[in-house]
Amino acid sequence: MGDFWTRMEGRGPAEVVVDGVEVRAGSRVRLRPxxxxxxxxxxxxxxxxxxxxxxQDEEGAFHFAVTVDDDPGRDLGEARLPGHRFFYAADEIEPLGERACRVLVAGIGNVFLGDDGFGVExxxxxxxxxxxxxVDVVDFGIRGMDLVYALQRDYDAVILVDASPRGEPPGTLTVLDPTEPTEPAEHAGPGQRETSGAPAGGGGQPLETHGMDPVKVLRLAAELGPVPRLIRIVCCEPASAAEALYELSAPVQVAVPEAASLVNALVMEMIAESAGRGCRDRAHG
Known part of the structure; x- marks a missing residue:
């Protein structure tokens, strides 16, 4: 019985060759039931x-979970909910030789703590x-472990959106690359900063996000398995994130659509970069 549960707990193979074509998460296929x-x-x-x-089942047979392009409830299938996620054997799919780059946009924050709900908004x-x-856009709120597990789902890139005090004017947006050492920003527009390195609060203190630290989440995810190679954190300077307020402050509310546009631009950049690398590279902890 112990061997059975050990096999059940194991992850499926990263890829399987079907008709001479490597098929993995993100591969495009045509269904032939x-x-x-x-x-x-x-x-x-x-x-x-x-x-x-x-x-892969107990007998070694491979099964491919597929979401259909024109399914209006496809997002439910991508969230692994039944009814919109269909399983097929290797001889029931026709590989199309293409792979869609997959990006996760994760909104982080506590909506009951004023500006800390920025990422959710x-x-x-x-x-x-x-x-x-x-591209999957998900409101994770303060569900850190849900985000940890989501990062194991073969995404090529992830954008975490969060409020973070960094000593800037309220509403200032900052783009961070936690995979690179800290260095001066090369590009910065009005109300925006671009930096690299792990996020930190004023005076070099660790990032405080009132319930979920994205850097700790990334580290834990990397300990469990491969995580997306491309990672960005879009931070917004809060006016207040420590009071039991149920709405964003005025400067942070104004920053929401600007942040959404910034995220969309980052998504396009990351898709282009991932496509250039074949959407294959994954980072390991």
Whole structure:
């Protein structure tokens, strides 16, 4: 029994060769179900979609979890909810030889602590716009472990959006690259700063986010397995994040649409960079 649970706890293979083509999370496929009596199989035959995960059962057979392109509830499938995520065997999919770059935009923060809810509000703002293929926008709030597990889902890039006191005027946006050593910003526009290195508060103190420290989340995720190679943190200087306020301050509220535009620009840059590398590289802790 112990061996069974050990096998069940193991991750599926990163990739499987189907008809001479490597298939992994993000690979595009065309569905060719074997069933003929199942109405759902008839409807899905010939449809194209994206492989969300590769699983292997106790007997060693591979199963590919696929979300279909024209499914209006595709985002539910990407969230691993039943009914919009379909499993097929290797001989039921036709690899198309393409792989969609996948980006996670994670809104972080406590909506009950005033400006600390900035990341959540940006995620809501982005979710109201048309969805960019391959990009998942998720409001994680203060659910740090949910974010840790999400980072294990074969994303090529991740953007964390959060409020962080850095000694700037309230509403100032800062883009951080936690994978690089701290160095002076090369580009900075009005109300925006671009830096690298792990985020820190005023006076070099560790980042304080009232419930979830994105740097600690990234470190824990890296200890569990590979994490996205491209990582950015979009921070906003709060006016106050320590009071039981239920709305953002005026300067931070004004920064929300600007931050959403900044995130969209970063998404496009990261997709382009990932595509140039074949969407394959992943960082390990």
């Amino acid at each position: 074997r069933g003929t009596a199942d109405v759902l199989d008839l409807v899905l035959t010939g449809r194209e979609g994206v492989v969300e995960a590769v699983e 940006v995620a809501r703002h982005l979710s109201a716009a048309p969805r960019t293929p391959g």
